[in-house]
Ligand SMILES: NC(=O)C1=CN([C@@H]2O[C@H](COP(=O)(O)OP(=O)(O)OC[C@H]3O[C@@H](n4cnc5c(N)ncnc54)[C@H](OP(=O)(O)O)[C@@H]3O)[C@@H](O)[C@H]2O)C=CC1
């Protein structure tokens with residue numbers, strides 16, 4: 001496959017995601033030579049020339065790429081970039097793709113990958129355009145989340161997509177599943193004999209999946225107003241991460257095996273009870289450009305979820321995410337049960353700093369830590385919370401990390417579905433969301449830079465949110 005060329009047709013090429021992640025990611029894939037030659041056919045609603053788009057791409061890469069730009073590589077890539085506005089219609093698109101592929105050599109035709117980086121409401125129109133342009137057959141299509149906005153729309157969207165594309169051509173992307181740190185959950189759980197034997201309700205008291213953001217709307221008000229934090233982050237990323245954390249050992253590192261185990265988790269999830277949900281809206285949100293003055297869209301959500309199976313019955317999973325919060329973090333905390341009896345006398349410190357935790361930090365510079373009680377040196381028996389920590393930055397692999405979108409585009413071009421989500425899984429997640437979507441609790445205001453509305457403490461009591469950490473992570477040796 002490495003020498004098979006690819007044509008990436010990027011819809012929504014002038015949008016936020018394309019500028020921040022996809023254009024820098026495609027340049028990096030081209031530079032890394034993981035794939036054969038790449039052509040990019042960019043398209044959006046904006047009327048602009050090819051030169052103007054290349055200029056936009058160049059500026060985006062300068063601003064957002066995490067890799068150093070090599071000018072020679074950029075010049076070579078820019079020659080492979082084409083632009084066609086949506087107004088050119090299916091024929092115009094087909095013509096530009098033909099032009100882009102005209103000089104491609106090789107025994108096999110280029111693998112076409114259509115990336116739909118467009119708002120959910122535009123996805124269907126784009127699939128129709130592709131079919132009318134004769135670009136559906138033999139191609140692969142990447143669909144961005146959220147896949148629909150509720151069960152009915154997800155079912156309709158899947159059915160409509162299947163009119164033009166077979167399921168094996170469809171790659172529903174969830175970039176959290178492409179993050180190295182998320183993949184490391186699988187490695188940690190299933191490549192070691194250490195933790196899996198205790199990874200269940202007998203030993204685990206609760207789990208937190210906490211993804212606060214300091215970011216605001218970032219010029220995405222029109223998208224966000226109709227979406228909100230639950231659809232933008234929970235029904236997508238946080239539930240997918242939950243599935244990696246909770247699933248049974250898959251029989252193989254293969255798409256069907258992984259998808260089946262994730263779907264079993266989703267099937268076992270109890271419907272989300274609106275009484276177990278706190279919705280919030282940051283103060284000033286309604287004054288943002290593009291936001292309705294009486295908007296009820298939540299910019300924050302915290303909830304309690306249950307997986308009703310043998311492994312997890314009765315273990316609460318607390319999920320939290322929101323905009324304009326105090327810190328940007330992506331943390332999974334696994335809280336272990338405390339020992340049933342303690343020989344240590346009151347005042348010795350045992351249990352005073354919460355339970356033992358295994359913590360996955362899903363940041364780009366991923367970390368992992370295990371906290372436990374240990375003895376403080378000196379006379380008597382004073383206990384304190386200690387931890388063992390691992391950071392990718394401490395290893396010689398730090399430079400090998402592929403950004404999540406790079407990894408997933410690479411997989412999609414090669415036809416590997418392992419890290420993509422299935423129609424069945426998505427529909428089940430909308431199904432368990434119905435009670436909440438039908439009957440959402442009121443949105444409560446929260447201060448900018450806070451951790452959300454006060455009600456979050458009642459939601460988790462008698463436990464406590466782990467973020468903010470009182471104790472700092474050890475700084476990685478290398479940065
Ligand atoms: N931004 C992010 O951080 C992330 C976004 N996503 C997902 O990516 C998708 C795009 O998001 P984002 O880039 O933020 O959105 P933007 O609103 O910034 O960009 C959307 C792009 O789609 C184009 N577009 C809009 N309507 C149509 C249409 N009917 N036909 C063709 N093109 C159209 C827009 O063109 P024009 O500008 O000319 O109107 C624009 O280029 C969404 O599904 C979102 O959920 C997923 C993960 C992260």
Ligand SMILES: O=C1O[C@H](COP(=O)(O)O)[C@@H](O)[C@H](O)[C@H]1O
Pocket residue numbers: 175213215232233330
């Ligand atoms: O999908 C989305 O994810 C980003 C957060 O992703 P990250 O990789 O930067 O953590 C979020 O800001 C955005 O609202 C959402 O659409």
